[in-house]
Amino acid sequence: xxxxxxxxxxxxxxxxxxxxxxxxxxxxxxxxxxxxxxxxxxxxxxxxxxxxxxxxxxxxxxxxxxxxxxxxxxxxxxxxxxxxxxxxxxxxxxxxxxxxxxxxxxxxxxxxxxxxxxxxxxxxxxxxxxxxxxxxxxxxxxxxxxxxxxxxxxxxxx
Numbered sequence: 001x002x003x004x005x006x007x008x009x010x011x012x013x014x015x016x017x018x019x020x021x022x023x024x025x026x027x028x029x030x031x032x033x034x035x036x037x038x039x040x041x042x043x044x045x046x047x048x049x050x051x052x053x054x055x056x057x058x059x060x061x062x063x064x065x066x067x068x069x070x071x072x073x074x075x076x077x078x079x080x081x082x083x084x085x086x087x088x089x090x091x092x093x094x095x096x097x098x099x100x101x102x103x104x105x106x107x108x109x110x111x112x113x114x115x116x117x118x119x120x121x122x123x124x125x126x127x128x129x130x131x132x133x134x135x136x137x138x139x140x141x142x143x144x145x146x147x148x149x150x151x152x153x154x155x156x157x158x
Contacts, residue, residue, distance in 0.1 A: 001064055003104065013110035013129075013151070016071060020062050020151065025089050027128035034101040034145070038092030039103055042068055042085035046100055046158050055084075072155060082155040089151055093143040095119075097158070109151045116146030126137070127152065140158040 024040040042065050045055045060064050067087050076082075079158040098105070107118060109127040110150045120141045134141065136156065 002045070003133045005133055006075070006107060008075055008110075008129045008131060010110070010129055012071065012075065012146060015067050016064075017111065017151065018155075020069055020087070020089060023061070023064070023127070025087060033093055033094075034096045035093040038089040039086060039091045041084055041086050044158060045084055050067070052158060058134055062072060066082045068153065071153070075108075077131075078157060080104070080133075080155070081157060082106070083157050084155075086154040086156070087151075090149060091143070091152070092145070093141070095140050095142040097138070097140060101135075101137040102157045102158050103135065103137075105154050107132050107134070107154045109152045111149045111151040113148030113150040115144055115147045116150045117144040119144060 025040050028039045040053045040057045042058050042061070043055060045054050046052045058087065064087070068087070070086070072082070107127055108129070108131040109116060109118070110129060113128065116128070118127045118132060118141060121139045125132050125142060
């Protein structure tokens, strides 16, 4: 079950919105089973049976990687650790579990949108400017439809 963590000031997301507007994300076709839209991983990732490695986005988008780390350092709950961040732009998530994740994930939404709740095990949670902890490996989760431009960040460990 998702747990409410914190309310975040809308202006804290502006540098991320600016960067993502100026340099858009690519569609990640490897995530087709999880949903559709623009979605890219930063930090340490693991695909298929390969050993973990630093994602291509991390070194191709150093400014965005820096902004993500700065946002995390300023806003994540004390003691929360992660080694990867999924950045989503208008990503319509289908019901899925994140089989490669360990422990809790921290998700937060931002942008000019209405709707788009995070559904975790049949409960809907408004994540716009609100962080939630949930275990994406154990719990089915998906995104409700929305209007507008919806961004989300998911901090997690593999």
